[in-house]
Amino acid sequence: MADLPSDNRDSFSSKFGVIAAAAGSAVGLGNIWKFPYIAGIYGGAAFLFVYLGFILAIGIPVMLSELIIGRSSQSNAFGAFKVLAPGTPWRYIGILGVSAAFLILSFYGVVAGWSLQYILLSVQDGFSNKSPEEIATLFSTLTESPVRPVVLQLIFMVLTGAIVIVGIKKGIEKYTKILMPLLVIILLFLCVKSVSLEGAKAGLEFLFKPDFSKLTGDGVLSALGHAFFTLSLGMGTLITYGSYVKRDNNLLSTVINVTVADTLIAIMAGVAIFPAVFAFNIAPAQGPGLIFITLPNVFHQMPGGFIFSILFFILLTVAALTSSISILEVVVAYFKEEFKLGRRFATVLATILISILGVLCSLSMGVLSPFTFMGLNIFDLMDWISANLLLPIGGMFIAIFIGWVYGRKKVHKEMSFGGNLSGALLSVFMFLVKFIAPIAIAIVLLNKVGLLKFS
Numbered sequence: 001m002a003d004l005p006s007d008n009r010d011s012f013s014s015k016f017g018v019i020a021a022a023a024g025s026a027v028g029l030g031n032i033w034k035f036p037y038i039a040g041i042y043g044g045a046a047f048l049f050v051y052l053g054f055i056l057a058i059g060i061p062v063m064l065s066e067l068i069i070g071r072s073s074q075s076n077a078f079g080a081f082k083v084l085a086p087g088t089p090w091r092y093i094g095i096l097g098v099s100a101a102f103l104i105l106s107f108y109g110v111v112a113g114w115s116l117q118y119i120l121l122s123v124q125d126g127f128s129n130k131s132p133e134e135i136a137t138l139f140s141t142l143t144e145s146p147v148r149p150v151v152l153q154l155i156f157m158v159l160t161g162a163i164v165i166v167g168i169k170k171g172i173e174k175y176t177k178i179l180m181p182l183l184v185i186i187l188l189f190l191c192v193k194s195v196s197l198e199g200a201k202a203g204l205e206f207l208f209k210p211d212f213s214k215l216t217g218d219g220v221l222s223a224l225g226h227a228f229f230t231l232s233l234g235m236g237t238l239i240t241y242g243s244y245v246k247r248d249n250n251l252l253s254t255v256i257n258v259t260v261a262d263t264l265i266a267i268m269a270g271v272a273i274f275p276a277v278f279a280f281n282i283a284p285a286q287g288p289g290l291i292f293i294t295l296p297n298v299f300h301q302m303p304g305g306f307i308f309s310i311l312f313f314i315l316l317t318v319a320a321l322t323s324s325i326s327i328l329e330v331v332v333a334y335f336k337e338e339f340k341l342g343r344r345f346a347t348v349l350a351t352i353l354i355s356i357l358g359v360l361c362s363l364s365m366g367v368l369s370p371f372t373f374m375g376l377n378i379f380d381l382m383d384w385i386s387a388n389l390l391l392p393i394g395g396m397f398i399a400i401f402i403g404w405v406y407g408r409k410k411v412h413k414e415m416s417f418g419g420n421l422s423g424a425l426l427s428v429f430m431f432l433v434k435f436i437a438p439i440a441i442a443i444v445l446l447n448k449v450g451l452l453k454f455s
């Protein structure tokens, strides 16, 4: 049947495998490291609620759109638009995505490298007998050093490349299925401990009691950017993964499973961290070091904390790995299919190029810190440009493409595989991708550049 994915293309072997891989991509440093630290900067609960609104109104429809584009085109992020809209400029959305993948993975690998370092520190029992101040110094000393974090980041990139080389079934799918549930269990233990600390209440209020007067335009933009980042949207990760999904999978149910899992894990990370932040008198607006400074204090106070901290940082690294492979895969699928390279060569090339940028990100925390642009060092700049600019712009065009170019009829067909879709649901979806998502994204971006002021 012409409708079925061609046999020579790699694909996920089961429905659970698809959900596990997509959830593995979504759940990562974004949930556990980034969400708490930007929520901390932008005032907690108000940020959380705006972010949840964006997940519902924009994240879910854009995720569905990406999977539709990927599965129906059976192609990489760039090639997909060539298949679905031949001879049009739509393919450049794919280029935007591949560029975003470069920027994101460059700083992502650095943070994953920190996580590796924290596995080592945990094994050496390096947090015991240390005051909260000493633990904070430990973090800055590590990240500012010119050698160690660079080496650890490179190790992480080699791990990522090694899994991607093996390909979809044997690599990506296998590693994702087992370890995610374990991470959730550890997080639950941390939540319980953190909430039972003295002074925890202030942290829960910070996270759940919104004061919308604190919300700034930058906060709203970051919430939008983070909704994309955390769900792995806007740059073709889910176009690429969608191209490996078989037709017996129902896309809507996959999307709902992934979104719920991702959101719950971010909220759990918040519950594990903010009560402890307040209990130990740590500044919530600490920045990228927040979890690395907060959690060791919690481990201190837990019976069995030594074991917990080792396990936690191992699982954080694994969660980072199941995400980083999905970012690298975008570049590799593009190199492979558009330049006719072998998977092995494409992966080695992509890994080397991204690692070079990653080394600069790592050094920008220390020796290269004088180099800034708009007040941001290289690390923050890569993060800012990708999450707050490239992903929302990519997502906006993806929604427009599905709403206005691809059209309702084909959407209906693609979404009906593996389950029925009601007409009402389809209408809601079409309304979201045609109007709500593009307009909301445009307003937030225009507000940022100052063309439109609402705060």
Ligand code: TRP
Binding pocket: 025, 026, 027, 028, 029, 030, 031, 104, 228, 229, 230, 231, 232, 233, 234, 235, 237, 323, 324, 326, 327, 391
């Ligand atoms: N979503 C992942 C996280 O939260 C990171 C990630 C993986 C990503 N693939 C992506 C972010 C694609 C943006 C785009 O850690």
